[in-house]
Amino acid sequence: xxxxxxxxxxxxxxxxxxxxxxxxxxxxxxxxxxxxxxxxxxxxxxxxxxxxxxxxxxxxxxxxxxxxxxxxxxxxxxxxxxxxxxxxxxxxxxxxxxxxxxxxxxxxxxxxxxxxxxxxxxxxxxxxxxxxxxxxxxxxxxxxxxxxxxxxxxxxxxxxxxxxxxxxxxxxxxxxxxxxxxxxxxx
Amino acid sequence: xxxxxxxxxxxxxxxxxxxxxxxxxxxxxxxxxxxxxxxxxxxxxxxxxxxxxxxxxxxxxxxxxxxxxxxxxxxxxxxxxxxxxxxxxxxxxxxxxxxxxxxxxxxxxxxxxxxxxxxxxxxxxxxxxxxxxxxxxxxxxxxxxxxxxxxxxxxxxxxxxxxxxxxxxxxxxxxxxxxxxxxxxxxxxxxxxxxxxxxxxxxxxxxxxxxxxxxxxxxxxxxxxxxxxxxxxxxxxxxxxxxxxxxxxxxxxxxxxxxxxxxxxxxxxxxxxxxxxxxxxxxxxxxxxxxxxxxxxxxxxxxxxxxxxxxxxxxxxxxxxxxxxxxxxxxxxxxxxxxxxxxxxxxxxxxxxxxxxxxxxxxxxxxxxxxxxxxxxxxxxxxxxxxxxxxxxxxxxxxxxxxxxxxxx
Numbered sequence: 001x002x003x004x005x006x007x008x009x010x011x012x013x014x015x016x017x018x019x020x021x022x023x024x025x026x027x028x029x030x031x032x033x034x035x036x037x038x039x040x041x042x043x044x045x046x047x048x049x050x051x052x053x054x055x056x057x058x059x060x061x062x063x064x065x066x067x068x069x070x071x072x073x074x075x076x077x078x079x080x081x082x083x084x085x086x087x088x089x090x091x092x093x094x095x096x097x098x099x100x101x102x103x104x105x106x107x108x109x110x111x112x113x114x115x116x117x118x119x120x121x122x123x124x125x126x127x128x129x130x131x132x133x134x135x136x137x138x139x140x141x142x143x144x145x146x147x148x149x150x151x152x153x154x155x156x157x158x159x160x161x162x163x164x165x166x167x168x169x170x171x172x173x174x175x176x177x178x179x180x181x182x183x184x185x186x187x
Numbered sequence: 188x189x190x191x192x193x194x195x196x197x198x199x200x201x202x203x204x205x206x207x208x209x210x211x212x213x214x215x216x217x218x219x220x221x222x223x224x225x226x227x228x229x230x231x232x233x234x235x236x237x238x239x240x241x242x243x244x245x246x247x248x249x250x251x252x253x254x255x256x257x258x259x260x261x262x263x264x265x266x267x268x269x270x271x272x273x274x275x276x277x278x279x280x281x282x283x284x285x286x287x288x289x290x291x292x293x294x295x296x297x298x299x300x301x302x303x304x305x306x307x308x309x310x311x312x313x314x315x316x317x318x319x320x321x322x323x324x325x326x327x328x329x330x331x332x333x334x335x336x337x338x339x340x341x342x343x344x345x346x347x348x349x350x351x352x353x354x355x356x357x358x359x360x361x362x363x364x365x366x367x368x369x370x371x372x373x374x375x376x377x378x379x380x381x382x383x384x385x386x387x388x389x390x391x392x393x394x395x396x397x398x399x400x401x402x403x404x405x406x407x408x409x410x411x412x413x414x415x416x417x418x419x420x421x422x423x424x425x426x427x428x429x430x431x432x433x434x435x436x437x438x439x440x441x442x443x444x445x446x447x448x449x450x451x452x453x454x455x456x457x458x459x460x461x462x463x464x465x466x467x468x469x470x471x472x473x474x475x476x477x478x479x480x481x482x483x484x485x486x487x488x489x490x491x492x493x494x495x496x497x498x499x500x501x502x503x504x505x506x507x508x509x510x511x512x513x514x515x516x517x518x519x520x521x522x523x524x525x526x527x528x529x530x531x532x533x534x535x536x537x538x539x540x541x542x543x544x545x546x547x548x549x550x551x552x553x554x555x556x557x558x559x560x561x562x563x564x565x566x567x568x569x570x571x572x573x574x575x576x577x578x579x580x581x582x583x584x585x586x587x588x589x590x591x592x593x594x595x596x
Binding site: 014015016018020028029030031032033034036038041050051052053054055057058061 | 197198284285309311312313314316318321322325326327328329330331332338483501503504507510
């Protein structure tokens with residue numbers, strides 16, 4: 001069994017006879033130190049997607065699926081192409097099945113691809129990924145509090161809020177669970 | 188329609204207080220509802236409703252529009268047992284604040300749902316945060332044939348589950364008049380007499396009901412206001428979590444001011460009050476002028492009363508109570524358009540009052556109270572407008588019943 005708090009984008013679980021893959025998830029704090037989560041799930045049997053809310057303590061029957069390490073090659077429109085690192089076999093996944101992953105992956109990056117009945121259904125990302133800042137207003141030296149934020153664009157095109165002290169060309173760690181800035185990385 | 192409520196008392200009295208308020212509010216909308224309440228702490232329930240007995244099963248009667256309506260209450264011992272208490276599960280199960288439904292009941296519920304579809308309502312905590320609009324009425328997929336589950340999120344915002352109004356309470360809000368009015372004085376006289384509290388009709392009446400807090404600034408500000416205005420004030424301090432902080436700072440204030448401000452101490456009376464039943468607390472709140480409230484149930488009563496108040500939000504890790512406080516202030520901000528200064532003052536004190544990492548009776552308080560004392564009539568006018576908006580457009584019982592009557596099962 002797996003609890004809602006343990007779910008990550010790309011995880012697959014069973015709800016009755018339905019097999020659901022998590023495409024997107026976001027948690028929020030409610031009252032009395034409790035939390036709930038909102039998921040966008042795709043039913044792998046019917047192809048339909050739905051939004052659903054859960055308590056973090058809700059449990060599901062998880063499914064053990066084939067996971068292969070693959071390399072992201074390129075995107076052609078809404079189709080993303082990945083190559084099996086061992087067999088060199090190529091697989092395509094539609095953008096809508098990747099959840100927020102396109103915000104964090106770039107060509108040449110290794111990711112884990114989840115297979116259901118021989119078909120790639122989702123991508124699992126590490127919790128933290130390193131990405132380059134390609135646009136933001138100039139950094140403010142000396143402001144290292146990290147409390148004041150400014151908008152920025154990453155090399156994947158993803159727009160994110162980063163601290164004032166970060167600058168163009170610098171690398172940052174991003175939390176793939178909620179797309180938030182974590183820390184600056186020295187490269 | 189039959190509804191079963193599952194209530195788990197986690198701490199304090201808020202869980203069962205909200206559930207019981209909702210039960211009454213639903214019956215006020217539809218007296219034909221058949222309601223059972225499963226609660227795991229009857230002693231907490233008894234504090235709020237003295238008619239409650241400590242036994243497995245009882246029937247409480249509630250006066251609704253002059254008619255006595257029955258509500259079945261199942262106590263803690265029975266809650267985890269299979270058998271008679273799990274027979275005839277209701278069409279709608281309300282899990283208050285995500286209270287876990289005991290497996291024997293759930294088993295019976297699921298079994299019946301195969302023949303007759305059933306609904307589980309996950310009743311969330313009240314919040315003014317925008318996520319309430321996103322989560323309200325979202326399904327929570329469950330693997331049981333015939334069972335649907337949805338999130339129901341109470342909030343001050345539109346397109347949410349709304350706020351528990353309680354028509355009896357609202358009628359009393361209107362009966363108790365405006366600040367310093369003849370109606371208010373008469374309402375206060377009747378209530379304080381019945382509760383045996385020594386309060387004069389012209390006294391400025393304050394109640395303190397919060398989590399642990401240092402009330403040093405409260406006594407200083409109140410003392411200064413009394414000294415400036417020559418008014419008389421009565422402060423009701425309830426037993427419970429705020430009492431130590433209120434007592435400690437009151438002793439310090441008396442010690443410090445006793446010699447030089449005798450007139451202030453003569454015009455300021457402190458009444459220690461036992462925990463009041465829900466109806467009595469409602470009445471005292473409406474008899475009063477300014478209140479410190481906490482959590483959810485007393486917060487909502489304070490909002491609907493229109494009385495100026497300070498809300499002590501439930502302490503959360505990383506100071507998250509401030510996010511909840513800010514969200515509430517944002518929700519009421521549009522009502523202060525004509526007087527943004529009042530909003531700024533209230534906002535500042537609300538945030539200062541909730542600025543804490545731990546609950547402490549002896550800390551360095553950040554908030555000040557003079558702002559409230561000096562702007563009572565104007566603030567009450569604005570807050571009452573907000574209360575009217577909530578009552579007219581965000582009546583939770585009405586919204587819930589409207590949802591339940593739609594063909595979704």
